[in-house]
Amino acid sequence: MASILLVEDEFSLVRLYELVLTSFGHNVLAVANNGEEAVQKYKNLPFKPDIIIMDHRMPIKNGIEATEEILEINRDAKIIFASADKDIREKAEMMGVISFKSKPFSNERLIANIEKALKIKDL
Amino acid sequence: MNDVEIVDLAKFPSENPNPILRVSKDKVIYINKAGHQLLNVQAEDPVPKTMLESIKKVLGTDSVASLEIEFGNLIYVFNIAPIVNKEYVNIYGMNITERKKAEEEIRLHSEIMTNMTEGVYLIRLDDGIIVYTNPRFEKMFGYNQGEMIGQYVTIVNAPTDKTPEEIKQEIVGILEETGEWHGEVENIKKDGTSFWCYANVSTFNHPVYGRVIVSVHTDITERKKIEDKLKKSEELIRKAYQRAEIYKDLFAHDISNILQNIKSSIGLLSMWQKNPQNPQKLTEVITIVDHQVFRGAKLITNIQKLSQIREEPVLIGIDPFNKLDEAVQFIKKSYSDKQIEIEINSQIRGVKIMANDLLLDIYENLMVNSVKYNKNPTIKIQIEISKIREDNLDYVKFEFFDNGIGISDSMKKGIFKGTTKREDKSKGMGLGLILVSKIIQSYNGKIWVEDKIKGDLSQGSNFVVLLMEVK
Numbered sequence: 001m002a003s004i005l006l007v008e009d010e011f012s013l014v015r016l017y018e019l020v021l022t023s024f025g026h027n028v029l030a031v032a033n034n035g036e037e038a039v040q041k042y043k044n045l046p047f048k049p050d051i052i053i054m055d056h057r058m059p060i061k062n063g064i065e066a067t068e069e070i071l072e073i074n075r076d077a078k079i080i081f082a083s084a085d086k087d088i089r090e091k092a093e094m095m096g097v098i099s100f101k102s103k104p105f106s107n108e109r110l111i112a113n114i115e116k117a118l119k120i121k122d123l
Numbered sequence: 124m125n126d127v128e129i130v131d132l133a134k135f136p137s138e139n140p141n142p143i144l145r146v147s148k149d150k151v152i153y154i155n156k157a158g159h160q161l162l163n164v165q166a167e168d169p170v171p172k173t174m175l176e177s178i179k180k181v182l183g184t185d186s187v188a189s190l191e192i193e194f195g196n197l198i199y200v201f202n203i204a205p206i207v208n209k210e211y212v213n214i215y216g217m218n219i220t221e222r223k224k225a226e227e228e229i230r231l232h233s234e235i236m237t238n239m240t241e242g243v244y245l246i247r248l249d250d251g252i253i254v255y256t257n258p259r260f261e262k263m264f265g266y267n268q269g270e271m272i273g274q275y276v277t278i279v280n281a282p283t284d285k286t287p288e289e290i291k292q293e294i295v296g297i298l299e300e301t302g303e304w305h306g307e308v309e310n311i312k313k314d315g316t317s318f319w320c321y322a323n324v325s326t327f328n329h330p331v332y333g334r335v336i337v338s339v340h341t342d343i344t345e346r347k348k349i350e351d352k353l354k355k356s357e358e359l360i361r362k363a364y365q366r367a368e369i370y371k372d373l374f375a376h377d378i379s380n381i382l383q384n385i386k387s388s389i390g391l392l393s394m395w396q397k398n399p400q401n402p403q404k405l406t407e408v409i410t411i412v413d414h415q416v417f418r419g420a421k422l423i424t425n426i427q428k429l430s431q432i433r434e435e436p437v438l439i440g441i442d443p444f445n446k447l448d449e450a451v452q453f454i455k456k457s458y459s460d461k462q463i464e465i466e467i468n469s470q471i472r473g474v475k476i477m478a479n480d481l482l483l484d485i486y487e488n489l490m491v492n493s494v495k496y497n498k499n500p501t502i503k504i505q506i507e508i509s510k511i512r513e514d515n516l517d518y519v520k521f522e523f524f525d526n527g528i529g530i531s532d533s534m535k536k537g538i539f540k541g542t543t544k545r546e547d548k549s550k551g552m553g554l555g556l557i558l559v560s561k562i563i564q565s566y567n568g569k570i571w572v573e574d575k576i577k578g579d580l581s582q583g584s585n586f587v588v589l590l591m592e593v594k
Binding site: 010011012013015016017019020023033057059060084085102103104105106107108 | 375376379380382383384385386387388390391394404407408411414415498528530531533534
């Protein structure tokens with residue numbers, strides 16, 4: 001089971017991700033609706049999440065900017081990008097995200113990526 | 124003079140390389156060798172027919188006649204001189220072929236200068252005085268024939284950021300260095316109107332005026348106008364392309380998110396089919412799918428409406444309340460699963476605003492925005508309508524207060540300008556708000572967003588719209 005920080009500005013998607021993740025036995029530790037909130041929540045969480053699911057196009061601070069700041073806080077933070085912006089894939093991967101999911105993707109693919117990311121951590 | 128000298132002198136006409144003849148009214152009395160070779164006649168032959176008429180005219184008079192005759196490529200002039208009290212005339216011929224060619228050349232150049240579509244003028248380099256202008260140049264500058272001669276060259280240069288004298292000095296400076304100058308110049312007509320010319324300028328030594336500047340002017344005003352139009356068209360196309368790119372990007376993003384919602388929902392529903400969950404969750408997911416279908420339909424409508432907006436639309440006086448009531452009904456119906464309270468407060472009735480059918484899209488999209496970005500169990504939208512006078516114009520002011528998540532100050536600044544950091548794909552306004560902004564722009568109205576409670580964005584937003592009142 002993974003503890004997850006969910007970063008997504010679309011309320012319906014947040015809710016669907018929550019339903020999917022909990023259905024597969026994962027725990028949504030916190031939700032942030034923009035990049036700024038994500039960085040703040042990551043800083044303030046007493047127990048850091050195993051996985052961060054990160055959207056890109058969000059108000060105030062985008063996913064790339066938030067990822068940069070989170071990776072500065074913790075170089076080993078495991079971030080899965082879940083974005084409709086395919087053209088930022090290379091940048092995200094260069095920064096060191098675990099994987100990049102291009103919307104629309106299936107629930108199974110998301111779960112598989114989380115499990116893969118957890119194994120990387122375990123190693 | 125001795126006999127030898129007299130004999131020698133008598134040879135003078137026969138040795139002359141030019142034709143010399145003496146003729147009576149009907150026959151040749153004498154013709155020298157050059158004359159014989161040219162005219163193919165000899166003494167006692169009849170007078171050449173080509174000369175007969177001219178000879179008759181001067182014979183017995185004291186006037187001299189001139190006659191030009193062409194012999195193949197050669198042109199000769201014959202001066203026919205009668206001798207007083209004699210029944211004959213002396214004829215002195217001369218080959219003027221080269222002189223005629225030169226004259227023809229000069230005449231041709233003059234014709235060219237007169238008829239050419241370019242204006243030409245000469246300026247004396249020493250003092251900058253205009254010494255020649257062709258008719259086209261005078262017409263181009265609106266002067267009468269010869270009126271520009273003697274004037275200082277600066278009368279043709281329009282004062283731009285440089286004075287006419289500075290322009291002249293600049294051109295002369297380059298001419299002295301390189302011998303030629305060409306480029307676009309802004310000129311001025313006699314009546315003061317300015318126009319654009321392309322000038323080719325060079326210098327040469329004139330036999331009369333000394334060192335002169337010759338400038339060939341082509342009026343490029345029309346070309347400049349076309350270029351300006353072209354530049355404006357290019358700018359419009361560039362902006363349209365940029366807009367299309369933004370719309371495409373937003374459309375692709377929103378469609379991807381809609382599809383993600385649907386795909387995740389279908390995944391969950393499929394999973395729950397095998398392992399039933401509580402009905403509340405099921406309803407929740409079905410509602411999400413339903414909203415995404417509505418969202419997709421609205422996205423398509425907005426894209427279609429965006430393409431319908433004209434820069435100068437036909438506007439009529441519209442009662443703003445009818446469309447507002449229609450929009451409220453649409454929102455309530457579209458989000459029937461949500462608890463939405465919409466309140467309209469207006470102290471004015473019976474006003475009309477300059478608008479068209481797209482007014483409905485302004486209302487709908489602003490309210491969709493308030494619903495979409497709202498986490499509260501009860502979504503509250505309060506619409507205040509009043510009158511306001513700004514910049515000497517009368518507007519009807521619409522304020523859409525909501526209890527949504529609010530808009531950060533950094534987003535407020537550019538949210539309706541289409542400049543909210545699109546290059547880094549930060550979240551800017553969606554297509555709905557772009558549409559709202561474009562419609563209001565086409566109505567010559569105004570829109571901006573404020574905090575519902577100033578300084579506390581968490582309390583929600585207030586979208587303020589000003590639309591011109593019809594008096």
